[in-house]
Amino acid sequence: MVNLFKKRGNLIKLHPAQILAIGFAILILIGTFLLMLPFSTYEEGRGLHFIDALFEATSAVCVTGLAVVDTGTTFTLFGQIVLLFLIQIGGWGFMTTGILMFIILGKKIGLKERLLLQDSLNLFTLSGVVKLVRRIITITLIVEILGAIFLAIRWSNEMTVGKAIYYGIFHSISAFNNAGFGLESDSLSKWVGDPTVNIVITMLFIIGGIGFTVILELWQKRSLRRLSLHSKVALLMTLILNVVGFLIILVAEFNNPHTIGKLSLDDKLWASYFQGVVPRTAGFNTIDIGQMTQSSLVFMMALMFIGASSGSTGGGIKVTTFAIIMLAFWTVVTNREDVNIFRRRISWRLVNKSLSIGVTAIIFIFTIFFLLTFTEHASMSKILFETISAFGTVGLSAGLTGDLSPIGRILITILMFIGRIGPLTMAFALMSNRPESKVRYAEEKILIG
Structure with a gap:
């Protein structure tokens, strides 16, 4: 427990999960206010309405990318820069940003801040957390600057130099943080077969989605x-999911005239590669998601649910969580006692936590999906796709986002928030004030299966 502040001599105690949730909520509200300012949008000098501004700010802070308005034509330069700051802070996590401010101001970083940072980054120990923050900031800046340079050089062939540089910076930050915000109405569809754009953008969000601890x-x-072991599992699962995603999309969309069916073979390969790896929480697209086959959409929903790696800028239940659940399943069906991988044993406590994350995620997704079926007049598949995309902080949409009702926008906003801080963290934030039971009851069996 963390002592946050004192009031009339009594300690008000908040669990780290509650502090993280409150921190993200405050950041979202600040972003909402800024996007509501008249000079944030072009439309008759008026800012966004509260619900729309809240949706956009949440999508940026939670690095999702779902948008109810067109980013490039709705927001002024000021509004777009606000989005970039929200994306960057959201990608780092507000605690990482807070520690950065402490370092800049030369203030001492105490045990409380270290505990919060450990919880925010899902670290095993407190050792070296401040040094880790410095390295996270350094890695981020180096990767984003390199990405911006390559993209600016590419786009300078078809834009003015100033616009190309700005496009490079915006898309580099958005991609590395797995946000998926773009300045074109059709995302990156103009460059569906462009090697430079495909390689740079995918490398940015793959690196951002691997996790800072793995990169280090x-x-x-x-x-x-x-x-x-964590890094080995994260890298292996990332490779497997990306390769399988590329092959599934290529096969499922090969003859679809509305997506890649009419493209040349080279462009088909680039489009399949991009769309196969992007559901891992990135949110960009080079083909029309709403025109993809049902098979592709179902598979993409699975990828969005799994998400990126722990301690990364991405969302989902995380690839390591999914790997542990699959390993536990294999252990049970093969009648073994221990969950093993790479000649190492995984504790059942970690297995139970992974299962809890998966179950909690399903509960949140099903609840919001169920409520959306009351508020939205759309097909079940579109609603489910939108729901999982919001939870996984992916940002891909089958065409429903702009047509969401006000209540639907609030529900998706809530789910994006849950997806960013993590389903189990959200559950802890809601339930952590309950006293721990000291009673242990007699064991009895229940028939299952």
Whole structure:
């Protein structure tokens, strides 16, 4: 427990999960206010309505990318810069940003802040958390600057230099943080077969989605054998899901005239690659999502639910969580006692936590999906796709976002918030004030299966 502040001599105690949730909520409200300012939008000098501004701010802070208005034509330069700051802070996490402010101001970082940072980044220990923050900031700036340079050079062939530089910066920050916000109405569809745009954008969100701890281990150890079990599992699952995603989309969409059916073979490969890896919480698209086959959409929903790696800028239940659940399933059906991978044993406590994350995520998704079936006049598949996209902080849409009712926008906003801070963290935030029971009852069996 963390002592947040004192009131009349009594300590008001908040769980780290509650502080993280409150911190993100405050950041979202600040962003909402800024986007409501008259000079944030072009439309007759008026800012966004509250619900729309709340939706956009939540989508930016939660690095989702779902949008109820067109980013490039609705927001002024000021409004777009506000979105960029919200995306960057949301990608880092507000605690990482807070520690950065402490470092800049030269203030001492106490145990409370270290505990919050540990909880925010899902770290095992408190050791070296401040040094980790410095390295996270450094990695982010280096990768985003390189991405912006490559994109600006590419786009300078078809835009003015100033516009190309701005486009490069905006899309680099958006991609690395897995946000998916773009300045074109059709996202990146203009460059569906462009190698530079496809490679740079995907590398940015794949690196951002691997997780900062994995990136640092790769940099420091420079040997796959010396990596921790977490990094090995994260990298292996990322590779498997990306390859399978590419192949499934290629097969399912190959003859679809509304997506890649009419493209050349090279463009089909680029489009399939991009759309196969993007559901891992990135949110960009180079083909029309609403025109994709049902098979592709169903598979993309599975990828969005799984998400990126723990401690990354992405969402979902996380690839390591999914890997542990699958390993536990294999252990049970093969009648083994231990969950093993890479000659290492995973504790059943960690397995139970992974299962809890998966179940909690399903409960939140089903609840919002069920409520949306009352408020939205759309097909079940579109509603479910939108729901999972919001939870996974992906930002892909089958065409429903702009048509959401006011209540639907609030429900999706809530789910984006839950998806960003994590389903289990949200559950802790809601339930952590309950006293811990000291009673242990007699064991009895229940028939299952």
